[in-house]
Structures are given as C-alpha cells and as structure tokens.
Amino acid sequence: MTNLNSVQYMLVYNMFSLTIAAMFAAFIFFIVGRSQVGEKYRPALLVSGLVVAIACYHYFRILNSWEGAFTLINGQYVPSGKPFNDAYRYVDWLLTVPLLLVELIAVLALPKKDREGLFGKLALAAFLMIALGYPGELSTDTTTRAIWGTLSSIPFVYILYVLWAKLGSTIPSQPPYVQTLMKNIRLLLLFTWGFYPITYMLPMFGIAPETSLVSVQVGYAVADILAKAFYGIMIYWIAYAKSEADGSLPAKH
C-alpha cells in the first residue's frame, strides 16, 4: 500500500459507493421485474438478482476495508497498517461467476440434451480461472503476476469460447428481434469479461504504484457493474423479447 492524495482516495471510494447503489438498484429491478416476463424466464431473472445481491454485499465490505486501510494525515491518505482485503473480490467471483453462467443457460432455455454437462464443465473452468488468478493478485512481483495471470487465462478463454459457440448455435432458431439481442449479449460478454484481464495486467505496465492501485480498483468496479448489473439487464431484454415472441407475456389490457 502507498500514500494516496485525496483525489485518488476519493475516486476509488466514490466508485465503490456508486457500485453499491448500482447493484442494489439492479437487485430490485430483477426481483420485481420477474413478474413482467413469462414464467419460463423468471428463474433467469431470479439468478440475476442473486448475483447483484452478492456483489452489493461484497462492495459494502470492500468499501469498509478501503476506509480502514488508510488514515487521513495532513490531507494525505496514509496506509493505516490494516490490510485492504482483496479477497472479497475473489470470494465474490467464486459465488457469482457460476451464477452468471446459470443465468445465461437459463434464459437460453436450451433443450435438456444440450444443457447436460454444460454447466458442470463451465463451473469447473470458472473455479480454476478464479483460483489461479488469486496468487498473482496478491503478489507484488510482476513476473509472478504474469505467470498466474497466464494460467488463469486458459480456463477464461475456454469459457468464453464455449459460451460464444453455444450462443451462436442457438441464434438462428430465435425470432429476428431476439437474434439481434443475442448477438449483442455475445459481444457484451466478450467486452465485459475482457475488462477483467486488462485490469489484472495494469500493475505490470510499469505505472506508478498509486496509479496502479487506483486504476485496478476502479477497473474492477466498472467491470463488475457491466458484467453483473448491465449484463442482467440484457438478460431481462432477452427474456422479455422471448416472452413476447412465444406469447407468454403477462396479459395486457
């Protein structure tokens, strides 16, 4: 940990607070919005709600840990000696990444045959991806970070490849409007997930340690908002469009 000036400290602090607000608003939207789509797609929205609820809890803890890790001395934020607990993010991902996979598989409403074994393979890969990334996150040595990061990218690329292919194979059977949404969510998946490894790599670029600390925290927060809240909204749109297409929307007068 290094000294931060008040702009740096407050930027991270306010970003964490923004993330808390975004996550709980998303939670209310997904849970209450369930009744606005067909029965078949409600489990997907429920799981979206769980993901953002878990993330909201962890950002509360992360914000508290950030506050505790610094002491304000003469306008400078100086490390207090209490560690900033990075593990909250990894614990969060251990719980939420498998749920994000469930969410996507649930909204696709694949036939039982295509679903079988799919979740197990992806969940195992997700576990490896997170567990292999963590030792690198803890390390201050660039080479160690690079090695663990590379190992972690193998299951990462595998998950994205399987989801990309699986989403691709279901697109042609959808109504035209849903096809566009599915193509967008496929791009959003690449874009948001791609944010994580870029953030992970930031400390290797030889930037100042304060800049590195601040940008990693802001980067992960942005990635979490996109990959959880915004991604869930996309799932909602798909669920709504599919309900409209198959006539399962709750009756409108």
Place this chain on the structure above:
Amino acid sequence: MTNLNSVQYMLVYNMFSLTIAAMFAAFIFFIVGRSQVGEKYRPALLVSGLVVAIACYHYFRILNSWEGAFTLINGQYVPSGKPFNDAYRYVDWLLTVPLLLVELIAVLALPKKDREGLFGKLALAAFLMIALGYPGELSTDTTTRAIWGTLSSIPFVYILYVLWAKLGSTIPSQPPYVQTLMKNIRLLLLFTWGFYPITYMLPMFGIAPETSLVSVQVGYAVADILAKAFYGIMIYWIAYAKSEADGSLPAKH
C-alpha cells in the same frame, strides 16, 4: 486461543464472509423461488429459507466475534483476551437442525399416517445430539472431547438411520427423475452431515493448535453451506421435479 499469522486469520475471516453471502443469496432464492414450484411444495422452500436466514444471522455474529477475539500486532493476530464465542454455532444448530428435518419431511409430502410421531422422535434426537456435543467442544482435553463426541454420535446415527430408511421407503413410488434426485439427496445427507463429526474430531489428531483452530472453523463453515444452502437447493430441485410430475407447476404458455 493461539497466535495466528495473517494467512490463517484471513482464511477463516474470508470463509465466514463467504458463508454470509452464500446464506443470504440462498435465502432470496428460496423465498422468491417458492412461486416457481407447485403450491404443495412451497412450505418446504419457506422452511429452507428460514434455515439459511438463521444461519446468515449467526455467521454475522461469528465473524464479529472472530474479529474481536484477535488484535493485529506487528503483522501477527494475537488473542485480544475477548473469547471467541463458539456457542453461536450450537444455538444455530438447536434452531436449524429441527427445521432441516421439517424441510425434508415437508418435501416428501408423506401421507399423514407415516408422518405421525416422526418429527417428534427426530427433533428429540437432534436436541440430544447438539446438547451432548457442546461440552466436548468447549473442552481442551482430548479425552473429554472424545467422550462427549461419542455420546453425541448415538442420536446422530439414529437420525441418519431413520432418514435413510424413510427416504428409501418413499423412493420407489416416485417418478424416475425424482428417484434419482432422492437417491442423490440421501447421499448428500450422509456426506454433509458426516462433515460435522469429522470436523469435531480434528483437534484430537494431535495437529498444531493453530491448524486445529483454523481447520475446525473452515470445516464447520463448509459443512453449514453444504447442509443448509446446497441441501436446500436439492430440496428445490425435488420440489420442482415433483411439481412437473404431478402437473402443479405454474402455467407455462
């Protein structure tokens, strides 16, 4: 209580935090997910929700007690003199174990004749199991721990035996898909409940006191997640499959 290094202390800390997140996510899932199964199975999901809500509360307290029991001095976590309150777990089990039994009996939807007296016998055995285990948990003496542990295992084995036999007798009358789930939940019951006595016995194996302290806490947390949250998800699957089989699922268009 012994000194812990920061890896040991944080491992337990983060495991408790993970358990809180898992329990409240499970709570939301069971309560909101009630509307996704047939009316007949909703009480079982409600009881699953109570179990994880109670556990979530206790893990908040356990985490606070853990934080209060240590002081960070020169990177070492040193006992602060405030005791770590182990009683939270036993109070939790006093409330949740009878509810776990109710949950299982409710989802089985046994005829009234088969249900009668069953809960009373099992609840009494659960009370004895927990009450007899506690004096051993408090003791630092291996022999005392072994004696109370052995006494506690008598009602423990009795409960498992009755549930195993009762579940077994209802399996043949279920549709094929539900039969597989019931066989799985029977194994899960043995597996997750088996985690508790193994964790209880850890301090008797002559391992270092720090290792023993850390592994007992992590072991119980893992056992609680499996026996409460994961077990509840299994109950949900059974409820869903049975609703599908008896045509009571909420209408899909």
